[in-house]
Amino acid sequence: MKTLKDVGEHNAIAALTANLKAVGDDCAVLPLDAHYDLVLTSDPLIQGVHFTPGTAPEAIGWKAAARVLSDFAAMGADPQYLLINLVAPPDEDFQTLEKIYAGVSNVRKLFNVDLVGGDLAQGPVLELHVFGVGRVPKGKALFRSGAHPGDIVYVTGPLGGSFESGKHLNFMPRIKEAKWLRQSGFVRAMMDISDGLATDLRHILKASKVGAALDSAAIPKVKTLEQALFDGEDFELLFTVHADEADQFDFQCLEDLDQQFPRIGKITGQPETLTLDGAILNRKAFEHFR
Amino acid sequence: MKTLKDVGEHNAIAALTANLKAVGDDCAVLPLDAHYDLVLTSDPLIQGVHFTPGTAPEAIGWKAAARVLSDFAAMGADPQYLLINLVAPPDEDFQTLEKIYAGVSNVRKLFNVDLVGGDLAQGPVLELHVFGVGRVPKGKALFRSGAHPGDIVYVTGPLGGSFESGKHLNFMPRIKEAKWLRQSGFVRAMMDISDGLATDLRHILKASKVGAALDSAAIPKVKTLEQALFDGEDFELLFTVHADEADQFDFQCLEDLDQQFPRIGKITGQPETLTLDGAILNRKAFEHFR
Numbered sequence: 240m241k242t243l244k245d246v247g248e249h250n251a252i253a254a255l256t257a258n259l260k261a262v263g264d265d266c267a268v269l270p271l272d273a274h275y276d277l278v279l280t281s282d283p284l285i286q287g288v289h290f291t292p293g294t295a296p297e298a299i300g301w302k303a304a305a306r307v308l309s310d311f312a313a314m315g316a317d318p319q320y321l322l323i324n325l326v327a328p329p330d331e332d333f334q335t336l337e338k339i340y341a342g343v344s345n346v347r348k349l350f351n352v353d354l355v356g357g358d359l360a361q362g363p364v365l366e367l368h369v370f371g372v373g374r375v376p377k378g379k380a381l382f383r384s385g386a387h388p389g390d391i392v393y394v395t396g397p398l399g400g401s402f403e404s405g406k407h408l409n410f411m412p413r414i415k416e417a418k419w420l421r422q423s424g425f426v427r428a429m430m431d432i433s434d435g436l437a438t439d440l441r442h443i444l445k446a447s448k449v450g451a452a453l454d455s456a457a458i459p460k461v462k463t464l465e466q467a468l469f470d471g472e473d474f475e476l477l478f479t480v481h482a483d484e485a486d487q488f489d490f491q492c493l494e495d496l497d498q499q500f501p502r503i504g505k506i507t508g509q510p511e512t513l514t515l516d517g518a519i520l521n522r523k524a525f526e527h528f529r
Numbered sequence: 530m531k532t533l534k535d536v537g538e539h540n541a542i543a544a545l546t547a548n549l550k551a552v553g554d555d556c557a558v559l560p561l562d563a564h565y566d567l568v569l570t571s572d573p574l575i576q577g578v579h580f581t582p583g584t585a586p587e588a589i590g591w592k593a594a595a596r597v598l599s600d601f602a603a604m605g606a607d608p609q610y611l612l613i614n615l616v617a618p619p620d621e622d623f624q625t626l627e628k629i630y631a632g633v634s635n636v637r638k639l640f641n642v643d644l645v646g647g648d649l650a651q652g653p654v655l656e657l658h659v660f661g662v663g664r665v666p667k668g669k670a671l672f673r674s675g676a677h678p679g680d681i682v683y684v685t686g687p688l689g690g691s692f693e694s695g696k697h698l699n700f701m702p703r704i705k706e707a708k709w710l711r712q713s714g715f716v717r718a719m720m721d722i723s724d725g726l727a728t729d730l731r732h733i734l735k736a737s738k739v740g741a742a743l744d745s746a747a748i749p750k751v752k753t754l755e756q757a758l759f760d761g762e763d764f765e766l767l768f769t770v771h772a773d774e775a776d777q778f779d780f781q782c783l784e785d786l787d788q789q790f791p792r793i794g795k796i797t798g799q800p801e802t803l804t805l806d807g808a809i810l811n812r813k814a815f816e817h818f819r
Contacts, residue, residue, distance in 0.1 A: 243626065243651075244619040251623065252649050255615075255630050267645035269610065272562045281612045281660055283650040320559065322571045324614075324658045325545075329534040333541065336533065340545050355557035359542050360573040361533075363653045368614045370571055370660035 264446075265313035265430055266371075268380045275374040278316040282306045282371075286364040290408070296335045298408040300342020303367040306433075308350055308412035309474045313431035314382070315421025316375040318414070320355045321347070323369050326362035339367070350414055381421055381478070383446035386428035390479035390506040392451055397459040398436055398473045399466030406461075407472035417476060419496060425488040429478035437468045437520060439477060441513060450509035455516050457503045468515075469522070479506055554736075555603035555720055556661075558670045565664040568606040572596045572661075576654040580698070586625045588698040590632020593657040596723075598640055598702035599764045603721035604672070605711025606665040608704070610645045611637070613659050616652035629657070640704055671711055671768070673736035675718035680769035680796035682741055687749040688726055688763045689756030696751075697762035707766060709786060715778040719768040727758045727810060729767055731803060740799035745806050747793045758805075759812070769796055 243251055271277040284303040286292060304321060311318040323343065327336060347354055357370075395416050401407040413431070420426045428447055432439045436458070440451055460467040480488045485502065492499050513520045533541055561567040574593040576582060594611060601608040613633065617626060637644055647660075685706055691697040703721070710716045718737055722729045726748070730741055750757040770778045775792065782789050803810045 241623045242619065243617050243621045243623055246623050248649055251626065254623075255626060255649070267610070267612070269645060277662070279610060279612055279646055279660075279662060281614050281647055281658070283614045283616060283648055283652075283658070285616065285650055285652050287653075288651050320557070320569060322557070322569055322660060324571050324573045326573060326575065326656070327533050329532065331533045333531045333533055333536050333544075336541065336545060355559060356569055357571055358573055359538055359545070360575055361578050362573075362575050362656065363577075366616070366652065366656075368571070368573070368658040368660075370569075370612060372567070372569060372662065 264382050265310040266316060268314065268375065271374060274377055276377055276380055278311060278314055278373045278375055278380065280307055280310040280371045282310065282369050284367040284369070286366065294408065296338035297342035297345070299365070299367065300339040301346055302408050303369045304343045304346035305410060305412045306474070307369045307371040308346065308352070308414055309431045309433070311371060311373050312413040312417035312476060313429060314375060314380045315417050315426070315429060316373050316380060317418065318350065318352050318371050318373040320353050320372040321369055322355060323357035323367055325357065325359050326366035327359070328363060329361055331365065350412070379421060381426055381429040383428055383430050383443045386443050386447035386449050386479045386506045387481070388449055388506055388508040389482045390427055391482055391485040391502050392440070392453070392504040392506060393478050393480060393500045394432070394436070394459065394503055395476040395500055397461045398432065398475060399463065399470045400461040401470055401472045404461065410474045412474060413476045416496070420476070420478060423488070423491060425480045425484055425491070426478045427481060429476060432473045432475050432477050433471060435469045435471045436477065437513065437522070441511065443477065443479070444511045444513060448510050450507040450512035451504055452507050452514045452517070453504035453520070457501055459501050554672050555600040556606060558604065558665065561664060564667055566667055566670060568601060568604060568663045568665055568670065570597060570600040570661045572600065572659050574657040574659070576656065584698065586628035587632035587635070589657065590629040591636055592698050593659050594633045594636035595700060595702045596764070597659045597661040598636065598642070598704055599721045599723070601661060601663050602703040602707035602766060603719060604665060604670045605707050605716070605719060606663050606670060607708065608640065608642050608661050608663040610643050610662040611659055612645060613647035613657055615647065615649050616656035617649070618653060619651055621655065640702070669711060671716055671719035673718055673720050673733045676733050676737035676739050676769045676796045677717060677771070678739055678796050678798040679772045680717055681772055681775045681792050682730070682743070682794040682796060683768050683770060683790045684722070684726070684749065684793055685766040685790055687751045688722065688765060689753065689760045690751040691760055691762045694751065700764045702764060703766045706786070710766070710768060713778070713781060715770045715774055715781070716768045717771060719766060722763045722765050722767050723761055725759045725761045726767065727803065727812070731801065733767065733769070734801045734803060738800050740797040740802035741794055742797050742804045742807070743794035743810070747791055749791050
């Protein structure tokens with residue numbers, strides 16, 4: 240018998256969805272009408288995997304909703320509606336559930352998103368399954384597949400140590416930055432960093448059939464380089480800009496956002512080859528189930 | 530401490546969503562564009578609650594997807610896209626997961642719905658959280674709130690014994706019938722029967738601020754009246770038609786569908802009062818968590 244652990248999470252998703260409509264980016268983008276594309280995503284948040292029994296319930300609610308919003312940011316899309324399936328043991332304190340919903344509401348209010356449905360079911364541990372619905376101007380969604388050799392690689396903020404610092408529970412989804420980045424017209428490929436820079440950048444390399452060369456000194460680190468490369472749940476945005484437009488892009492960022500994003504490397508022509516300071520980077524981050 | 534069990538499922542949903550956008554029908558219906566409304570829903574399917582460890586995996590997949598489609602049928606809406614969060618223990622047989630997805634695919638193909646996303650996560654028991662996105666012509670969705678005193682109450686098929694017969698695993702969502710019912714223009718209120726006729730009819734009575742008088746002889750039963758009233762997971766449609774139009778409706782059903790639906794009772798003016806053969810019916814069906 241081959242178990243889920245034997246197969247591994249990414250392989251399992253790939254195998255199980257092989258006959259289905261293409262899945263691969265942070266959200267599914269589908270035709271809606273003459274002006275907009277429909278954008279859909281879903282994220283599970285499970286006790287013992289994504290949070291511990293000791294996690295503050297408001298933080299659980301915040302994280303569950305903010306992760307879905309980060310998926311929308313990854314595509315440059317605008318989230319509109321959330322639905323939440325809440326799973327809880329029958330002996331769960333009802334006040335805990337109220338606090339979880341209060342955490343969701345904090346995200347909702349800040350980003351003007353409506354909670355419009357969902358369900359409540361009995362199960363062995365606390366879980367939230369959050370579904371998000373939104374839209375993006377037709378043809379303007381940003382995908383992992385848009386990177387080209389020569390592009391400059393950017394990241395929106397410092398990476399690593401998210402579990403130690405608690406950022407994985409209270410991070411701010413980069414909705415505002417994402418909208419500006421999409422509207423700026425400079426960005427060619429984008430995604431959010433949930434599994435760590437090294438792992439997630441490889442998703443862009445695979446989808447775009449390119450390589451990347453990272454500059455260790457340029458990567459913004461919370462603490463160590465190791466953590467910045469391999470820790471997960473940073474929820475910063477990773478994106479590329481045409482090299483010829485990078486100076487103009489940096490200028491525009493300063494003008495409009497009062498900040499600039501660090502350039503951490505370059506896209507190369509070697510398919511799926513990731514280097515750090517010129518040396519091949521092979522180590523993979525932790526994968527669920529393995 | 531007040532636990533979820535103390536509060537009860539329906540009360541808990543009501544309390545937790547009190548401050549949020551109105552929830553109450555089988556799907557959320559939201560403005561989309563000039564021609565259509567957007568229709569959204571989500572349903573959990575959890576081992577030990579909605580199926581047993583011995584349930585055939587294809588049947589698990591079928592039920593998970595078919596329940597969501599039944600929610601669309603309840604509104605007279607057309608389902609378009611599904612997303613699935615699959616939760617599984619790391620030692621789950623991978624072949625089981627493949628068979629679950631095959632079951633989902635059987636529903637997808639039959640009803641021309643695309644699976645466009647989802648996620649896979651580790652958890653203590655097997656769970657599917659299915660999220661559905663669809664649409665309905667603007668203003669044409671059928672709600673629980675549309676029943677009026679004098680309306681005739683109809684049901685699309687025989688009720689009860691769904692757990693014994695296995696119908697709860699292999700039922701056919703009433704998408705085809707629902708579309709015809711919506712297009713016919715005769716139907717005033719509609720929902721699907723998931724918690725049993727007595728419980729679900731009470732949802733229509735509450736939403737419409739009316740009562741109902743059921744005729745026990747007229748209720749189509751798989752076996753006993755008791756089961757037809759109180760068993761759950763029939764996934765037939767429950768709807769009302771203006772009394773003056775009922776004969777024309779019956780005729781049109783025969784013409785277009787080659788069948789007629791049984792008239793099982795009448796809507797009355799006594800708010801939230803349900804009677805059976807003239808006697809008040811108080812007993813409530815099984816409620817999760819209680």
